[in-house]
Amino acid sequence: MQSTTKYLLGTSSALVLSAAAMLSAVQPANAQATNGLYFGGSTLASEAFRQIFDCYTGATVGNDGFSFSASFNAAGPTPGLLPAACAGVDTTVQGMYAGVGSGNGFRGYISNTPSQWYSGNVTAGSVVATPFPAAQPPYVDTLNSTNFGSYPYPRVDVGLSDSPLASTLAALTTAAFSFTPSANWASGGATATTQVAVGSSSPVSFNVAAWGNPVQLPAFEVPVAIPVNVNSTLLTINSQIKSGGAIVTGGAIQLSSAQLCAIFSGLVTDWNSVATIPTLSSTGTVVNQAFDYTNVGNGVATAQPYASASLPISVAYRSDGSGTSFIITNYLKAVCPLIDPTDTYKYKSIFGAANLPSTSFSNLISNIAAARGNGPWNAASTVAGAWAGSSGSGGVQAAVGTAAAQAGRIGYVSGDFVKPYAIATNAPYAASVQNEAQRIAGVTTPATAATTLTFIPPTPAAVDLAWGDTRLTPPSATSTWANWNVYGINFASTEPLHGGVAVAGLSVLPLTNQTGAYPLSGTTFMATYSCYGNATNGQNLLNFLNWYYQYPTSDVNVKNILNNNSFSPLNKQWLTAVQAVYLTPGTGVALALASGGSADGCTGVTGGANP
Template sequence: MKSSKRKICQILALVLSGVGASAAMAVPVVQGGGSSLVAPTIGAIGLSTTEIGLFGTSEGSFTYYSVGSGAGQNAFLGNQPTFLGTGVTGTVDFANSDAALNTTQITSYQAGLARTSGPLIQIPYIVTPITIPLVNAPAVTSTTTPQTTPGQAHSIALNDDDLCGIFSGNFTDWSQVTDPEKTTKYPAGAIKVVYRADSSGTSELLTRHLAAVCAASSATKPGITFVDSLTFAASFPSGVPSNFVGATGSGGVKSQLTSYLAAGTAAVAYLSPDYTNTFLAPSSSSASSQLQVASLLNAKNGLYYAPTAGNATTALSIAAPGTKNAASQPANWVPIAGASYTANANPASGYPVSGTSQILVSQCYADPAVKTAVHDFLNNHYTNSTFATVIRGNGFDTVPSSFQTAISNDFLSNASGWNLDIGNAGVCTGTITGR
């Protein structure tokens, strides 16, 4: 009898362990990476102040690798997880990039991996300004410029000539930089410039503006022509100026600036708000250093703007595609040419260096559980007010409501009826097995 009971218990234990294993297997690993700009917002499992933390693990175990926009693009487009880090294996389910994919990248994907993975979806994820943080800069004497930094009612102001002079290497000392409010030079002090040495969407958003305004600026260093690029150094074919210092990732730029701050060295850089201070990003885990930030003069309307989420949205000139044909083209969701691109590169109002950060996903996934997890995560990102609080707490804005509606109707619910939605049975079938 005891032997029979023991066998029954053993069988029950095996059955229960099998059920447990099956339940564990039902929760897939959903991995992606890219932009360091959005990394504090997307975050990690277990952090209630991040999107992944809020989403939890009941549908999928999300992992995000902060490796820069360029690496994220490469990882997703080739489904090559090694771009996310040494030793990373498995499928690349999504990527985030502050730079839009170019025409060549989209065409190559459509002609290749899309034939089995399904169409590529590229949609705006958040709205972001690109700030100009300063350390050991001249004292703020303005009484009219906007606040950008905790405990500092006003800010140092820079205009396009100042940006062109500093970032081209023509201005290497504050005594060369004109305070646009007073039309006098700032007090002397040598300037270091910290730039992104990796492939960065933050660099692309900055160089997009510099390419639009610096060709006409007498402050630009002779022989330097800025190009819209993920690689900041691409504008310097003969090498960056001697006062420039490269850093990897947004965290690397912040670390270099805090090092200069402690050493008493004056420096200028460019960063998303979540790496600067808690005035701009009140709940960011990466904004504890309280870096001083400049306000910028918008050349089109003559007003000073702080790099706030609202001022970034004001600067945007974008509209969601309104037809099936237009919506099915990834480039139409983030213009890389034409009137809209020009308007965003040098906006008529709002903070001058602003744009969107994108997410890349596939329409089809081989594992139905991954499809559900990706779909539901995006649905929360675009429609859940708690997720919106996380976004704004990091200094960003949610995409305009018209975009939220279009993204939901086209890619999440198929309310548009265009069969562009994630996991659409009419598309994800046959040889299109999904990634």
């Protein structure tokens, strides 16, 4: 990578990195940073941001599992490796990331309280094991424990979630629990408190007067993969695609949108099933077919059951507040009711309910239980006990797994938690998914040729095609944070029928008819404050954001790292909008420092976040 002198980074106060910071870039990669950036939230984004931070500093944190290597392949993926070209943009600044889940990430952000960045769920009045973040990526640095060995963090800089912030200030509230002890739960990277007492919670509102307006910036383009454990002698997956004996990206199984609706509505619960499910033709006509209708390929033209004997479809889902749950329920809410317009199969009742999309997958489960009634569905809301929740993306990854005892499990995670992008050895392979362009073109089953992958795999290129839909228009300079909710960008009332189906008013991303687009696409939002009160901390954050969002110069390492994790940087129209609205002084809404420079973002603010 070019020397740091290239990165005279634009900020809201038109300052550049200090001479000391520029000189520090030539220090060895193990030079210890002293200034921190503190991010917390989405586990979907956690591994990618750990790598982005490593590149920015030019050094890894203890036990994060990554290493700078000349073997890093930009055409990848090469899991676990970082570009050797990451020489460090600012070696004095180190980013720390607490993977606590999207819901908890926004709790800490709204309350501006780092102790709210805990993993899982807690109950007032209980004594619980210390609610540390997920172990990977590490939330403290054992190699630099003097500066980054304690948790909770000293402050909140950015909260991250794959679901959007509430659209009004009145709704930006959270129930923030109090914790005892108030001291660090982890100290010096070695000692840790094993339990904390959970006090009462009270509503906490976002404080505009103290921190400025809320800001939510799409961080990158995300494909949510459908992992499937195919390790069973019972399974016969004709649509599986291999190369050199290994399953390729998205090649574990090929599933239509109709099959996903059947699985995630509890209509079909066994891989051996040949039950009737509704599908949509290229003209929008409902056609009833057997569940196994896409199980063709590799020279087999006649569908057969996926399993030779009963093998339950066990759904692994997120039990915590999850933005990944929001993305998949947003997809299901948009797609499934169109397949069952008369509610014969209860899709409208299940997916069309007002409580979806949601960060809580239990909302969907409750809807299924209500619609399906007794039988395998009961008050516990799991089908024959097969559906099971796990905390964090890593939890779902492990729950689906690769072991024979877990065969038939299916779930949803970001693309960096499935092979070939994942680091973990127990990472499953993912499905390829039929998109709307294929349905409209009459491509309803996989091709039978052995080398053809018909449906769409969760890749950086495929998610970028979804984001390339021109109807997914970024907000203007006069927008508020609510306008940056990409899931809330709907087709206009004048949108023509898509293959005989009316999509006007529905979410663009899951129903885009772009050729090659991956339909389960979304983003991770970086929630920031518009005003930062501490000149040093705020300036470091602005420098990082300007580098990350590629202004004024471009660092190919950002793109390469994101691609290596299955993600894609924001496309040009969205990247330009972020730069123009929030990172360029004089727009009236740009991020700012209360201590000087442009007043953008600090107008009427009495303090600024993290003074």
